[in-house]
Amino acid sequence: MTTTAATPQQVLETVFGYPAFRGEQQAIIDHVVGGGDALVLMPTGGGKSLCYQIPALVREGVGVVISPLIALMKDQVDALAAVGARAAFLNSTQSPDERRAVEAALLAGEVDLLYMAPERVTVPSTAELLDRITVSLFAIDEAHCVSQWGHDFRPDYLALSLLHERWPSIPRIALTATATDATAREIVTRLDLGRARQFVASFDRPNIQYRIEPKNQPVQQLLQLIRSEHPGDAGIVYCLSRASVEKTAIALAEHGIPALPYHAGLDAATRSNHQSRFLREEGIVMVATIAFGMGIDKPDVRFVAHLDLPKSVEGYYQETGRAGRDGLPATAWLAYGLQDVVQQRQMIERSEGNATYKRRMGQLLDAMLALCETVECRRVQLLAYFGQQSTPCGNCDTCLSPPEAFDGTVPAQKLLSTVVRLDRERNQRYGAGQLIDILLGKRTPRVEQLGHTELSTFGIGTELGEQEWRGVVRQLLAQGLLAVQGEYGTLGITESSAAVLKGEREVRLRREAPRTSRASRGSKRSAPSDLPAEAAGLFERLRAWRASTARALEAPAYIVFGDATLRGIALTEPATLDELGQVSGVGAAKLEKFGAAVLAIVRGDEPAAAASRDEPAFADEPPFADEPPYPDEPPYLDEPFNDIPPPE
Template identity: 65%
Template sequence: MTLSSLETLQRVFGYESFRGDQQAIIEHVVSGGDALVLMPTGGGKSLCYQIPALVRPGTGIVISPLIALMQDQVDALQELGVRAAYLNSSQDWREAREVEQAFQAGELDLLYVAPERLLTERCLDLLSRGHIALFAIDEAHCVSQWGHDFRPEYLGLSLLHERWPQVPRLALTATATSATRREIAERLKLDDAPHFVASFDRPNIRYRIIEKNEVRKQLLAFIQAEHAGDCGIIYCLSRARVEETASYLCDHGIAALPYHAGLNASVRAANQSRFLREEGMVMVATIAFGMGVNKPDVRFVAHIDLPKSVEGYYQETGRAGRDGLPATAWLAYGLQDVVQQRRMIDQSEGDEVFRRRLGAQLDAMLGLCETVSCRRQRLLAYFDQTIQPCGNCDTCLEPPQAWDGTIAAQKILSAVYRLWRERGQRFGAGHLIDILRGKLTDRIKEYGHDTLSVFGIGADLSENAWRSVLRQLLAQSLLAVDHDGYGTLALTERSRGVLKGEHTLMFRREPEKKSRSRSASTRSKEAVIALPEAAQARFETLRAWRAEVARSHGVPAYVIFHDATLREIALSCPQSLDDLGGISGVGVRKREAYGEALLQCVHG
């Protein structure tokens, strides 16, 4: 019996109704149409190809970039009674042959394949001998050479249209500007496909950006105060920083693991497996980690280095709170981040157009960091979407002040000018601040900089205040990082207008640091766990049962049931199997497999 799309959603996946554009996308693909789908992480993208693959005759072919995560996706589908498999390099030849034979025999609903493998003649020949329901190209932003996660093998996927012109294709991603969207459509030959663009807003995520000052201590305090025992991801720019941060957190009682491309493949796989399968693990990683991670209970994503683009930042923070429960996106950044990023752009390979594009991406990221208005408004504006102030970001909850920084800017620009014009010298931020504040350091005495007319003219501002001024001047390209490789600072064409008093500069001033009360600092945590006492006890019993089942099946706990489903069961206290059928996430197969055990947990 062939089920309709809605019946498949309800019986297989256990959801009562579609969300947003899901139904329109699914019906379009079921009828044979191509589509480009933009939907935020946790918005239900996977259903947009899984349901058509179950409704249409044949096997849905899913192109996924990370073989390490295919296993979890296939495990989750098999728990639902879906005939799913994957082909990747982790299998021996016997396992691969069994999957190939099942595909050719029409015994699979979904087959996951990495793009590198799909483009081999062996795999293309295999696909030509089976019946294909659709092609789903997941993480489609990887095709964009201007994107944050370009993968050259994705460029070859245009051949799917050439070899199977009658098979519908979906390209899906959580992150793409209008320019990236056009590039995806062009490179994948989806020129005539409709674009389904959902809202990029993730209202359950609280965005917070702070000024960096002893960042490891700041990070530890954040985790201990707001997310103790929670699962989280911490992003660092370098491999060394990953190792140092993971070690520091472990030394302070946080269960943290490192992940970067320099680690042995077996270590990476083991750490990723622990993160996915164990409760409360924290992964410290470079951006090599995270694409395709579908762990729903990541309660925070932290960045201790400045991301290179808003697209990358959005993609990475989107891995928090996939279950719809409250989560935090926390970023610490400072002056040195700006200096480092500017220098990396200047020293990058590529032509002037390429460097200008990188510079524009960084400018947008700096604009998000320095805004005095709602961060979510600024973030979504990057993707051409508008909202009202969100009330769930730091600038909404504790609005920063704007102050006239024109004179302060003129002082520091004058110091840079005097050093270069009078002495032929350039220096970095720390030395400039010492000159302005009138500090008689050994270096200042060595160079005779205490005789400069600008020496001591900035004693009215603290060192941190001057670092904030410098950071914002760099963010607005009113100062530049010199090409000497030492991080020294130089004037730009735009500096002249400020020095001549032609522009007024309004800067962001951080709100006064208040000692956060326990109740304020744990708001997001309490919002997640706030259950009545009896329901909380049932929830913990259900979690313990789920952990045991997951261990016996060799899968992550969330593959059995999401926390959100267990919370609903704990709250509603179902009396019968029929009652369980009305709970989101409990489909027919799971009700049959686990229904009696769930009722036993609830009623003892």
């Protein structure tokens, strides 16, 4: 495809099939087409990719896209090929002949967009290759990876300042969905984007319902969520450890839910297979560590669940943002308990970082805890973290079931007094379980053996139940009135505790509102409830056709058409190719390839069988001789970067 003479609007309509730009897309695209540098902060699902794909198709030459995960490049290239764009990638998954064929196509002017990992850019032969072609722009995707304080730091991103040094006249666009003001400043500094225009879109994802609830048998809670609200839906479940991933995936599978594990302890072939199934099959639930998800362009993920507390709000936002990229309703659900807080505090204290590093990690955790414990709108607090103001959303748990805030000063004093008496009178420190047993007056063998029945605080806390006391401990930790101490996670007071004990500071706590599950949608996945009955039936027939077509093409279903496009077809029931071409998401290439089949389904006829996948692009190009092999790149992000030393 050669679209150099086309305008951005023409490319948007003809190639991608969208009638209009969203938000600041047009301003960003016009700026980059004009040769300007840009830093784009835009939420996942906000249309970031169009901000560099369209300029690459409009400007003369090849758009070079730096992407952190080579495991996803093939799907990104396939998605572009489906709309008629000439895209390719260069990475270590290819054979020497395949790489040489791509290089030949580049030199022949037959590629519009080229994907590569940051490690590839620093290879001398890559720079020499780029010097031989016309580069239209450099796009640095997932730019937050350059931040050493970020949640997905990649050391190789630090070398990307060479793009400006070696090719100063070529525009650069850095994009991320996750960046506070501090992270954005670091991106600007490390990528030498001081003169770049910054575009900051709203971080709000109104289609996502944020819910955080106390952890109590989390796997059973997760099963209830899936069965009652998301039967048959694709979803991602995040766990902190590899063992928890395996255990949870097995438990879901035993209950009839198609779940797959994904973590860095699995071999590369298994990870690749599981990722491929998640992208290509419908209704798969991926249970994973943070090793999974960056760059996953699956628009119909209907829920993201966390069974462990994320380390930061940025990480939480990035991970929950993988739900509902198509703009349709989705759920972000987190089960959060006292042990999560203790565990995260211990991990920070045990880390090898210096005091500055530990203090910064503590601040990130405090912000995450504040989000979990807020009695206000979750979305208001989440957006405030990224420096954006908003009003209560009406679509999060604290809006739908407001928790009660109460004066918890007396319970706090009782708990802190118990900690003080054990420490000062007996030189003893314990975890939450022993403290709660003392307050509840439980005569357990351990309480009896240690003589804790003699404490003045023994049995003075019977006004609260065990789970309520655990909530008090959790919230005092979140407010900095308790501290995790030592390798065994015992609890101690802080400097701020004194004011509470003296009655000089009020402690506000939240009491959880009773949770009622949303109405079950039945045991099978149903069409969207907002569609009329006739449209819902057509939607399901289109989904079935899409699934079989995607299998024949060996491609993810969304590469054929997304759910939003199928909904548009089901509602409008186009009778001609011209009418079908007016549906959002139906570009010229897809209209030509799939139009007849879609119209047959709308008429109620049987569509023709889907064609098999085309031969790989550039397969017949002559190879270059005597070319050394490329070095390997890490195809997957490891968890959680244990081999990377903390920044000084």
